[in-house]
Amino acid sequence: MPKASPSNSKKLRRQEAEALILSAAEKVFAEAGFGGATMQLIADVAGLPKANLHYYFPTKELLYRQVVQNIFEIWLQAADVFDQAEGPEEGIGAYIDAKMEISRRHPNGSKVWASEVMHGAPVIQDYLETTLTDWTNGRITVIERWISEGRMAPIDPRHLLYMLWATTQHYADFGHQIETLNGSAPLSDAQWEAAKNNIKTIILRGIGALPTA
Template sequence: MSSIRERNKELILRAASEEFADKGFAATKTSDIAAKAGLPKPNVYYYFKSKENLYREVLESIIEPLLAASAPFNVDGHPADVLKAYIRSKIRISRELPHASKVFASEIMHGAPHLSAEQTEQLNAQAKHNIQCIQRWVDQGLMAAVDPHHLIFSIWAATQTYADFDWQISVVTGKARLDDADYDAAADTIIRLVLKGCEVAEPGASEQVRSA
């Protein structure tokens, strides 16, 4: 029974991510979510109680991976290794959770009305921690004197665009869907731009303290 329950919840959550991403919260109908999931409409209410709760579950499904993507910043590591791992994790989220990513982006653009105070604090605290790590690397001469806030913003924009602007990417590339090689190339390109642009030496390479 539990496996059926989890399967149905996953079907509903996936369908809801697509519907909320396409139409937004207000315009999305519970009946459309149920139809896309291939389940009766009462099942949506049985498992999630309300459209609002379901929307919050969709947000939760992307918040946890976003926080997990910052794990490399939470342990001592070389900036090159940390930034590489972070960028690859962010690209992976755009690839594996594109609809939830769009929902999250829309939520943020509207002032995050459905995020809880705890979720907002978690996201802000992690972002501040990441920024402090980058500033420390700058102070230690491990990378150029870039503004850590704008570096993080740039990484967010570069990685999340592969989910939030997938239609434009499809039109420009002529591909209905990007493949493994495309996502690998995206991560490699962003990593190269960040490491070269920020003058981050690879681990083990001779590093010179840079003046600000």
Template sequence: MTSIRERNKALILRAASEEFADKGFAAGKTSDIAAKAGLPKPNVYYYFKSKENLYREVLASIVEPLLAASAPFNQPGRPADVLTAYIRSKIRISRELPYASKVFASEIMHGAPHLSAEQTRQLNDQAKHNIACIQAWIDQGLMAQVDPHHLLFSIWAATQTYADFDWQISIVTGKTRLDDSDYEAAARTIIRLVLKGCEVETAAHAG
């Protein structure tokens, strides 16, 4: 059963994600965050102490899923299965955490001033591990001679665009907002492009 404290923190965190995604850290206001959450402004400071702490919590709320998305790389598996699972996890983040994803993207574009040294290390170490896995598959002849760094960057760009540029995608598709079928189509398209482009063996593999 969710406690009142946990419920209120979740409401504030979601409202803060929307506020910071829309206005950035400097322009975001705790009064507007409280209004979005439907709670008194003092509650924001009661639970998070300061606007900067709240902003860091928003970043933490996206860093953890980003790290978790790489779980397929952390155990033995076929390239097709690992890449498929990774892409689907990244699309899921864009669907479920679009505002936090936008905050993270903005943070990175500004040189990551609010990411902790530990978060930066974790993200960098995981990326290096994923790249090493891809290189190992290339060395074993399991996929084409692609640049593993740029393959990973391309997957990031292709999946995160569904959160960071959802407005543009909605305009082009003529929809008010994307639905589950759009995200499924996105996942299948990206998976097909990556697996075919990397010449990964997909026999008996369902995308």
């Protein structure tokens, strides 16, 4: 088996270090917010010297923006199903599945985003005004096409998107509340599947993309 070249080994080490730092930062920012988090605390959680953090991320703001960008890019990838789907049942259904899985696997990233926005987006306002606005307008166009084709009820696409975000991200942002109401236990695999199926049924029937029972 050929050995990895020195440059590839260095690149791999860098990727591993950055992933470790970002995972720790996501947790610390979710728990302490941007103001309460420190580079030293993030280094401690990552199990790395503070100097290593500054080598990869010179400032706390740069690290924070990368954490926010990561969760946003994951959300954007989940939305690819809109462009590829034939209609709302497939597109919105798959989007709900994807967003629920993100809430399950990346709860801290979702909490960081929610906290930032609730505080007026002091660090990522440019994201909201550019990337998020462009993405939202693109999905509105798709939903309006489905409405014009008679595939769903004539509703305001913007409020549908708000509802989708609020519902799916609730399972991350209010995970502690859900666990408490679930007998102080995380949702099981079967419960996550049931949650996804119920959300899809409620929303898709509500917008006329599924026949009523």
